[in-house]
Amino acid sequence: MGKALFVTEKPSVAMEFIKLLKVNGKKSDGYVEGQESIFTWCVGHMVTMCYPEAYDIKFKKWNLAELPFLPKEYKYDVIPNVKKQFDTVSRLLNRDDVDVIYVCTDSGREGEYIYRLVDQMAGTPNKVKKRVWIDSQTEEEIKRGIKEAKPLDQYDSLAASAYLRAKEDFLLGINFSRLLTLMYGRKISEVLSENHVVIAVGRVMSCVLGIVVNREREIRNFTKTSFYKVNVELKKEENAFDAEWKAVEGSRYYESPLLYNDTGFKARNTAEELVTSLKPAELALIDEVKKTKETKYAPLLFNLAELQNECTKRFKISPDETLGVIQKLYEKKLLTYPRTDARVISSAVAKEIGKTLNKLTKFSYNPSISENAMKIMKNNWTKDIVKSKYVDDSKITDHYAIIPTGEGEGAVRTLGKLEREIFELVVTRFLSIFFPPAKYSKLSITADIMGEKFFKSIKVCIERGYLDILKNDSKEDDDNSYLWLNELRKGNKLKIGQFTIKEGETSPPKRYTSGSMVIAMENAGKLIEDDDLREQIKGSGIGTSATRAEIIKKLININYLTVNSKTQILTPTIKGEMIYEVISSSIPSLLNPILTASWEKGLKMVYEKEIEPSNFMGKLEDYTRNNIVRVKSQNNINLLYRKLLNVKNTYGPVEAK
Template sequence: MGKALYIAEKPSVAQEFAKVLHIKARKQDGYLESEEAIVTWCVGHLVTMSYPEAYGEQYKKWSMETLPFLPDTFLYEVIPAVSKQFRVVSGLLNRADVDCIYVCTDSGREGEYIYRLVEQQADVRGKTRKRVWIDSQTEEEIRRGIREAKDLSEYDNLSASAYLRAKEDYLMGINFSRLLTLEYGRGISGYLNRKYTVISVGRVMTCVLGMVVRREREIREFQETIFYKPLAKLQDLDLEGEWKVSEGSDWYEAPGLYKEIGFLKEEDGLEFCRILKKTEPLEAAITRIEKKKEKKNPPLLYNLAELQNECSKRFKISPDETLKVAQELYEKKLITYPRTDARVLSAAVAKEIHKNLNGLMGYEEAVPFLQEIVAMNSHKNLAKTRYVNDKQITDHYAIIPTGQGLSALGRTSGITRDIYRLIVFRFLSIFYPAAVYNKLSVAFAVGKEQFSASVKVLEKEGYLKVGSKETEDAQQEQAGRFAKWNSLKKGSRLPVEDIYLKEGKTSPPKRYSSGSLILAMENAGQLIEDEELRAQIKGSGIGTSATRGEILKKLFHIKYLALNKKTQIVTPTMMGEMIHDVVRMSIPPMLNPDLTASWEKGLNYVANGEISAEEYDRKLKEFISRRTNVVKQLHNGAQLQRQYAQVQKIYQENGASHKRSARKRASGKEAEEKQAAADA
């Protein structure tokens, strides 16, 4: 009987499989072996797509004549830096005494692709191949994965989508980067003070650049509107009502109003207040008292995008850093697979959730909450909640703590422990009831004019006690106001203390942070802040949970985008804006989030067997060929030169402004130092 070969994606994962398989033999050069089994590993990608020059000497030089470049058969090669490990893995795959191969690379599209490339390059034939698909690296889950391993052929559609994703990125990158560089690179170089400029284009990368540039230009073009809101304050109640025009008002449909809540001109607002103050007697008639309870449910569990956004806000770290920490926690068995888009659990996991909870009894910070969960018995009803939904899961369920590996937590960094705490508390919160608020709304009339105010106080903490308590001071202030207003009755008449104006102003759109940009990518270009609404959005976003952080990292590296590391705010660079304009005036579909998301959705259709790989491949090549030929006939360089000049002027003005601010700060500091010296 032959041996089984287990091939993992990384050495650390291979070690975990070796422990489970009780392979205690001495480590060989690139693998571990016992009498029954062999465990080996890749080191990420071992094989990659060949550069165009491998297809012929004519492709080495960038030339319009060789575009579009659309080979019928693609060439692959071993990555030189890892060629030694490839030879080890290839040799094991083809060893005569190996009759069954267990594919244990990461359970996702990219992990599938890593193995398939190795198998293809090693020309493996005549072996039984099984796919191990796991959600965590705990011993129990690894055993289940091996026990339930399916024939590798059942993942052929996933493999096809992985190959297509790579071909798509390769063809778009090579064709469009060469095309736009040849057509526009020289024209842009003068503005950037460079000898030459390579214009990098990518299926996802260029779309993300477009999102950031569009947002920056919306901010730049924003015109602030100042308006004046009338307020009426009632005596002794701490009740300040905001005015809204109504049909009975003397100002109904009058010109000069701002959104029915104020005036565009201060003099109009002052006139409104002056006239209303003449009301005799100056009192308010309570027209409506409305009391209701509002529930706020615990949020859905973390997927990678949500975790990256939260860590960007809380800890000011980049999505790439968050993924590295999450991957570390996963490899230490502390959490489940992090590269997931799902925010719910499967029914099968829900049945066994007591194991995760029991394991967390070893995590001191969780113990008080675990005791309450046991007392409430809420873990037994998890399957009936919105946190369990098999239909919302593709490859993996949400990120949750396994309850294992806790001994390794003390040896991790502070930020790693902080992120683990976040994941644990989000997980524990789903076993708690909703937070309940009492909301009291009051409407009153002064003469013909209508005013309203509302107050909300927390009645039951519910899940908010798990790591997210609201501030006591704010709650006490709201509670005091609620108590005063609660005695009001409809029809009551109360003296008005004052009627006055409050200035307001419209705000420009917010710049993306690294975390909110990840969320916008997940939602196909829409920055949806509302948690409940995001949960309802269906369909693929831009990129995948596994790639979004890397895409941002590349945009920062090539200096198309800039990241403020202290605030995590993302802005375009001058070069980034110029590249954006090149694409906008040559291949504008590359900037369209909906189109980019539709490509990702198409890859999912291939993975699910809903469309064939051949159909997707044909449409991809048609798109590249058509857009390449369009650009060749554009001849719009002069028009772009004018656009470059405008962008350059903006950045020169911004640079001068920053220098003036810096000088002012420096002179102010110098004056302070002189004064301090004089005082001394």
């Protein structure tokens, strides 16, 4: 009987497998060998796509006549600095005494791609190959993954989507970067006073640049508008409250052009006229008192994008830094797989969730975690979780939401401050879904003064529920000083106090932070603030959970965007805006979030076997070819030059470099 070969993505993961499987093996250069099994590792990507000059040396020189570059067969090569380890893995894959290969790279599209390229470059050895698909690196999960490993060919559609993603980025990057650099790079160099400018174009990268530039221009072109609201103080004995006027049906100002909106006027003098007309009144009549109850449940669990956004807001760190921390927490067996788009858990996980909670009751280093876990268990709050909104198999593709494993209480004690804070953020969100909902009493009062309506709404939390554990998520007013309003009834009369006119002004849209950009990318360019609405409309986004942080980082590194290290606010650079102008004037579809998201949706359809890979590839090549032919025939250099000068004038003088 031959040996089993385990191939992981990193050496640290291989060592974890060896430790958990209790393999007593001999360590060699690049692998560890036991009596029945061998463990080796990649070091991330070890194989990459070749540049055009590998196909023909003539492609080394950029030439418009040679575009589009659309190879019939794609070439790959081993990355030079990891060739030694590749040779080790390749030799082991082809060893005669190896009968079965367990693919243990990260359970996702990129992890699949990493192994498939190595397997391809090693000659696609004819062995039994099984895929280990796990959601955490705990002993229980690793053993389950090995036991339930499926034949590798069951993941062929995932591999096909991975190959296509790489070919898409390669074709668009190589062709469009060369095309636009050759046609317009000299003009940008001239305007920026730089010796040479390469216009870097990417399927997702260019789209993100467009989102940031468009937002910056909205802010730049924004004109503040003042408006004026009318409030009145209404009194009952010792108590009083402020009510706000609104131009509802029956008001003399209903749908008037004098309104800014139905609660304010465009001009102060119109607000003053309303106040003057109402001052003779001494009493206000209560028209309506409406009481309602509201129940609010804890937010959904974290996926990668939500956690990155939350960490940017709380800790002012980049999405890339967040990913680095939670990847480390995953490797320490503290959290489940981080590169996930799901915000729910599976029904299978939900049925076993009591085990995780039981382990968390022993986290004595943090009494809050252990006490809340015990509270959940004691009150049997897990009994209905399977039927809740937090469990939905239909919303899970590769992995479920990021949750604690319950393992590694000792490891937590070794974490740095930020690592511990992020870990506790995930744990707290997880525990909160078992707590009862928060309950509110809502009161809406309508008062009439000479036919004009004034409104007051209050919302009081009467049962905190999950807010006891997610204290920072409580944005509601817990002030009970207005409880006396519950005594008011329709027909009551209140004394009229002081009228006030409040001036307000419109605000420009907010700039994106690196965290909110990840959310916008997840939602095809829409920055949706409401948590529940965001989940409802979520479809195919721009990029993937595994790549979004890296794309933002790349745009900063190539000086198309800048990021404020303290606030994480993103703004375009002068070069970034000029690149935007070039793309906008030549291949504007690259800036379209919906179109960019549709490419990602196409890759998902390949994975789900809804379309053939050849169909996707044909559309990709047509898109590349058609845009190159069209741009080559354009004669817009003078118009573009004026736009570049306008950008330069917006930023002021540019020093020669």
